[in-house]
Amino acid sequence: MSRAGTSTTTTTTTSSGLFSPLHQRLIEFEGRIRRWKFFGGNRRQPRSASSDPKAGPLSARSTPKRPVAFPPGALTCPVPRRGMMLPININSEPDRPTVSEEELIERDREIAAQSGVIKIGPQIYNNVTYKQLVLLGDLGEGACGRVTQMRLDNRIIAVKEMKRTNEAEGRRVFTDLHVITRSNDCEFIVHSYGYILTPDNVYICMEMMATCLEKLYKDHLLPQQQFFPVPVLGKISVSVIKALKYLKEQHEIMHRDIKPSNILMDFNGNIKLCDFGIAGRLIDSLASTSSMGATAYLSPERIGEYRRYDVRADVWALGITLVELALCRYPYTFNSPFDLMIAIGHNPAPQLPESFPPEFRNFIAQCLEKNVTNRPKYDKLVETEWFIRSDAAHVNVGEWLEEITGETGEE
The missing domain is CATH 3.30.200.20 (Phosphorylase Kinase; domain 1)
Structure with missing residues (x-):
């Protein structure tokens, strides 16, 4: 995957016609990060709830055999997840109080x-x-x-x-x-x-849960050269959408940090959402604060010029999460958070290969619609063929989890 606009100095190019306003803004942002010694410096970042991804490709022994539609060599993210949690908000508008x-x-x-x-x-x-x-x-x-x-x-x-x-x-x-x-x-x-x-x-x-989905695929599926079965991916899709829809309808809240490490599974087959530390209160269905979450799962509209976004930002994050789970790797290739933001903002959205069912590929395409006005909200997603079939399907997720991990929920 090609990379555009990697800055090699801390100065900013101002020649007209070379960069789009977003590109120019990202270059300035990287310059500030370099001056603050974010890259390669001694500033400590919070650890992820799961193990940090290792740089570079996995060995041939552990490379999954399912055909993929992305370049080789990106089976794991080359930047530790702590580097994907940018501590600086690139949006220009600060958080505003939503209650008195x-x-x-x-x-x-x-x-x-x-x-x-x-x-x-x-x-x-x-x-x-x-x-x-x-x-x-x-x-x-x-x-x-x-x-x-x-x-x-x-x-x-x-x-x-x-x-x-x-x-x-x-x-x-x-x-x-x-x-x-x-x-x-x-x-x-x-x-x-x-x-x-x-x-x-x-x-x-x-309540005790068995594992998060990121840990599951990195610690169990990849070493065994296995993947999430498509029916299990269906149940994950249904559970997360129902959780997000509940938060929106019952509490006027959006999660803002959807990613595999925040989706849990237990040995009874229950799939549940967790970690609401940066959940945002919605006013007129729009988020009123700019807390970022993990950069790797930010939607294009959240990386661009500031605007009050809505639950469709979580729909994008769900789409990226499902692609990552389906392929057991993060779908974008990049060498720095700056590269990642360029990729999300300018590259085509990730797609699933044709080996997956068409209704699942269509569902992912809708979640990863880069034009936010064309991206569906929850009421439309629950009407898709993928959601309806997955919701009605009988899938023994708990039994599959026991087979993969070799563990049971019994004490």
Whole structure:
């Protein structure tokens, strides 16, 4: 895949006619990043919740045999995922508050009142402190916190620990809390049991899931030279769309960070969405803040000149995620975040090869429509042939997961 406009100096070319306004803006952006020593510097970035992708192609032994429609040598992303989480917002408009100060105070008071109340099925634990949780092992660590496996009494749970030592971290923590604690009525969102507040941290207690989809394909499918079966990809599509549609219709929220590591699966075959730290409140169906999420899954309109985007940005991210899962590799080839933004903004959208069913390829083509005005929202996606067939199909996802991992959900 060709790359356009890689800047080799920190100065900006201003000759008219050489670059589009977006291209010029990206070159200036890369110059700022270089001056801030983002590339190759000592600035530490948050770790992904999953293992960082390795640079370069995989060995011939581990290369999948399914035909692909992308250049060889890009089986894994050559830039660590922490490099795809740009800490600087390229949009020109800052985040704006969406609720009043009084509403924030009242919301914080309600959240504090429920601290230490853990409800697991019919069992209710009151006044629970962090010291009562017994650590069993680590599950992952990402930009929003550390996730561990713990035991409360005789119950095994997942606990996400998030720091709230500054205003930005606190806002992200309480956004995650606000969404997940109000979404237990959706079977496609990870279930929350409650949370524990301390002066510096928040511990969100959640149901245990088997794995995230990124870890699944990197740790199990690729080494076994296997892929997600098409029916399983169908169930993933249905589950994520239903979760996103629920967030939009019930809470006027869009997720803004759809990617394989934020989609979980359990041994009962349930597929659920997680991580709502940068979820955005919608006003008149448009996002009112500019938090970015992972650059690799940003839609073209979010990389371009600032505009108030809507849920179709999450539709694009879902399309990229499904292509990555279908081929067990990220679909764009690039050497830096700057290259990646150029590719997303200027290159044709990824497509699936003809070895996949036409209804799936058509679904992906709709999700990855670069012209946002032609990209469908959830009400249209649920009417597609791919969604309807996948929703009605009987697929034993849990049994397939046990076969792939060699594990079961039994303790």
